[in-house]
Amino acid sequence: MVTYDSSGSAAPEAPRSGFLARTLFNTGHKVIGLRYLWLALGSVLLGMLLSLLMRIHLVWPGAQIPFLSGFGSTPERYAALTMFHGSLMVFLVLTTAPQAGFGNYFLPLQIGAREMAFPALNLFSFWATVASLVGMTAAFFVHPNAGFTLWSASVALFCLAALLTALNFTVTTLDLRAKGMTLPRMPLTAWAWFINAILSLLIFSILLAACVFLLSDRLLGSQFFSSLTFLSRLPPPLAQSTLLSLWQRLFWFFAQAEVYVAMLPCFGIVSHLLSIFSRRPVWAERAAVLALCGVGLFGFCVWGQHMFSSGLNPWSPLVFSLLASSLGLPACVLLFSWFGTLWNAKIHLNTAMLFALGFVSLFLAGGVSGLFLARNDLATASVSDEFVTGHFHLVMGVAATFAILGALFFWFPKMFARRLDETLGKFHFWLTFAGVYCVFMPMHWLGLMVHSRIPGGDLPAAVPPGASLRTFVTFATILTVAAQALFLLNFVWSLWRGEKTEDRNPWRAATLEWSVPSPPPTDNFGACDPMVYRGAYEFSASGVATDFAPQNVAPPPLERASQWKQAAEASAKES
């Protein structure tokens, strides 16, 4: 009875005519989600090239690269390069791809809605994001002073877009779920998008306020962060560090939580993939949901951790250190849930699963170095050096990228009705996996080496410590970036020539998006609304063809009782 007739004979909406309505002003959530993904793909490629340029200038300052050498040759240009790389990666890749990209496409499908709650608002958010990308790019090319004003305005615009997207996600999840889709039945991906939307609502308002202050200082001459504010009372070296204290507070309040904004959807995606490809329910699903909430809650409270080096009340480092360490708790719960899911499972090692496992590895490695930084005595020593750079690239940048790639391999058949090539994908995975460890692990060592040097020690001053290690990192970066060509090749080739999937559910997953044809029709579910009867991860361990129960399939009424009895017996047997 819950079969979705996709023939379109009963489709209630006639396709809207008009070129503009179909292209620029298309409010369909799948169209917008896909466009966010394209935007993120373009930004990540650009950001990677920038990092390559940075590494080359770091190791060979005199290198003359045709066309590009002007971008990193002076200190100002190098700073602009770093800033552009960071803005692109954090805002337009890590914030945009997992949440706005995959979220827009799959949240309504997974909760059984036909559209986001406010499609027009969604469209506005998308174009505001595009405008902010254009603004940030332009800011890179103009004079530093004007460039910084333009950059602040672009970030403010991005904040507005992120806020509206988050509003849309929250309302969609609260009010547009299908019948029977209670909160505990939501897939963990939908949970993660929901919690992340709430966190985004809170923290992007703070960055927006900071940007408004900054713009007002630069354009109207107001005195929020003015250099005269704090100077006269304090001795000069202290004044220098207190100078931007207010900005730092506002900024880190946002930026520390922003890490979790990037990571939360990835946690959801990875739990989802691990469960599906080990054909087992998510182990301790409720605890995992609570852990996701915990990440959001603690992540909101650890902003002070970044202020260790810039002067705080002596007691507050202790508090923030405790808070930052307490983030380990939900992280451990998530790790236990992942390992519990994998335990004794028949794991299908396809590329999507490899990327999910890669995420777990990177998250673990990066998380361990995070424990060092949560300690207030160590963090003072190692702020803004290569240890920190290595840490956050590993745990935030690369791990999140692995989750995004895993999600792409997983959902590609649904979005384009073709598969990505598995062989190329596995090659790409192993090269990237080895590459990122070669890039970011030596960075940790470099940071430790710089600080373990005895003051006035006997290291020759002419050779900076770890020069050969730096060169190694640069070579590893070049190779890792080059390996991404494999992915691009795979992506473009599979879009046009990839193996077609006739099956609407090639991975045998239980969530609602796999119950509709690929790619999904405009109104998602055809004539009748979907109905949900069970949780999202009902896999049995038997391994036969029907080892899973789709959420939308009703158990036959007579067999329900016997099914429950069987399930109870099975669980009794297991224990």
Place this chain on the structure above:
Amino acid sequence: MPGSTIVEDIELIIEDIGGGGGKNPPPGGDDGDEGGKRRGPHVPSSRRYATAIVIAIVSIVMFFMAMASAFIYTRANSNRWVPLHLPWFIWVNTAILLLSSVTMELSRQRLALADVRKFRQLWFAATALGVLFLIGQLVAWRQFVLAGFYVSTNQASSFFYIFTGLHGLHLLGGICALLYVSFRRFEKAKVSRSVAAEVASYYWHFMDGLWIFLLALLYLGK
């Protein structure tokens, strides 16, 4: 109807969390109570507008809290703080804004009695009072400028202009919403007049409370 939407929302969430877990019996088609609220977009439910405005208010609160914390932080740490003398006209404005909120509630009472004509008059009066408040804020700015305080004069004046300015900007959005409720023909609209009026009134009262908060901050922290 959506009169107690937020409470219902919370109840629904709690019910959801406590209720049907993955292994519990499926609800089948017997959840008639929720069925009315959860319809496809072909028959859009109006609940989403009330939810959205509540969530938007939370976000705006965070925005102004960041600003208020910056104010308190600067006030505590700056050695160049020059006390602020609020222009007296601002108190008149406050009275006008409060009056506008009261008028709006009276008008919604009329709507509940299905007295649309009276509702429109009172609603329009509330909107006009809102516009009056904005004009009054400009007068207050003028007074402040005549007293020699510009945006860049000192920290306190910077905060005064940014608080009043941003509140005014948000209020302008509220006025647009009120005008929408006044002039929209609700016969064919997706939302009913009472829902639109209610959602607009949440925002309007919030603007009222926000203004009181900002004023208290400026006055006590001067």
